[in-house]
Structures are given as C-alpha cells and as structure tokens.
Amino acid sequence: MKTILVLAALVAVLYAKTYKMETRSSGSLRARLIAANLYQKFLEEQHLLRAQVLASGSQPFIDYADDFYLGNVTVGTPPQTTTLVLDTGSSNLWVIDAACTSAACNGEPNSGYTKHKFDTTKSSTFKKETRTFSIQYGSGSCNGYLGTDTVGFAGLTITTQEFGVATHLATVFGYQPVDGILGLGWPALAVDKVTPPMQN
Numbered sequence: 001m002k003t004i005l006v007l008a009a010l011v012a013v014l015y016a017k018t019y020k021m022e023t024r025s026s027g028s029l030r031a032r033l034i035a036a037n038l039y040q041k042f043l044e045e046q047h048l049l050r051a052q053v054l055a056s057g058s059q060p061f062i063d064y065a066d067d068f069y070l071g072n073v074t075v076g077t078p079p080q081t082t083t084l085v086l087d088t089g090s091s092n093l094w095v096i097d098a099a100c101t102s103a104a105c106n107g108e109p110n111s112g113y114t115k116h117k118f119d120t121t122k123s124s125t126f127k128k129e130t131r132t133f134s135i136q137y138g139s140g141s142c143n144g145y146l147g148t149d150t151v152g153f154a155g156l157t158i159t160t161q162e163f164g165v166a167t168h169l170a171t172v173f174g175y176q177p178v179d180g181i182l183g184l185g186w187p188a189l190a191v192d193k194v195t196p197p198m199q200n
Helices: 001-015 029-035 040-056 171-175
Strands: 023-025 070-075 082-089 093-096 129-135 141-153 156-171 180-183
Touching: 029 040, 029 171, 040 171, 070 093, 070 180, 082 093, 093 141, 129 156, 156 171
Parallel strands: 082 180, 093 156
Antiparallel strands: 023 070, 070 082, 070 141, 093 180, 129 141, 141 156
C-alpha cells in the first residue's frame, strides 16, 4: 500500500504543470526619493501614518519601502497591461481606476513613473459590482469598488476574477513604480471574502 502511495505521489509531481512569470526588482525607492529631493517629505508622511496606526491600537509596522518585486498583469478585454507588486503578505488583487486623478493615482511628480491605470470603459468584459473594498497595509491604504473581468499573468488566463478598482490611494503609492497589487497569499488573508487569483 505504501509503495502505491509513493508511486502515485511521484506520478503527480512528474505531471505537475509549472507556470513562470517574469519578475523584476523595483529598485531602491529611497535612492529615487533622495535623488528627487523628496525623501524628507516621504519620511514625514510615513511618521504621520505610524502615529495614526499607534493611536488605533494596531501593531506598528515599519516599512522601509526600499525594494519589492513586480510583474506584468493584464486586465480586461482587450488586455490592459499593468505593473503590480507581487505581495505574499496579502491576497487581494487591485488596480488603479482610470478615473482617479490624485497625485497618488497618477504618480507623484518627480517619482519617475507614470501609472498605467485600468480603464473599465475600454473593457468589453468588465462587470462593476455594488460592493466596495478597503485595504489597510502597513504603509498606507487603498479603497474603491469591486468588479470582475479577465485577468492574465504567468501564462494563465482567469475569465471571471473579482478584484478591486482603486479610486483612492495613500500617498505612499504615488512614490512607488506600481499600478496595484497582486496578492499571492492564502484565502484567509483576503479582504471582503474575494477569491484570490491564485485560488481562482
């Protein structure tokens, strides 16, 4: 019986499909902010955020925001390419709404990065939901509304993925070369009971 189980496990491993996603480093945010003479402003905003977190009774989290990994993710039909943070500490997928015009949504001046926002009106498969979402990260928050659409990454296509369309972002996101977050964590971490892309 043991032999059969071992052979079955071996066969399952040998026939497992692998998916590869090209990733890249964001580079040092600190170095970019220092070069643009924005580092002091960034530190002041982070200090204010930490004070708010402490006042709420939450456990403080110091985010040095210096480097993270990015990957290209397509959303909609036809596909709109976004550059998302690959986050193992969260499970939600969200992108920036094209209608959001704040500095955080467009990219802070001198950040060296123009955001690629998701235009829901240009996707023939997008369905807006009545529910909203709000996610609090250690470095800031984002909120907006939920919708479903086709999402693609690592050679996979998910035809009915639920995700957030952010209409408001914390200032910290304006300094980062990202268009949203692809949460790779377990379903228990998902906000608003959204099925994470990795489980869909």
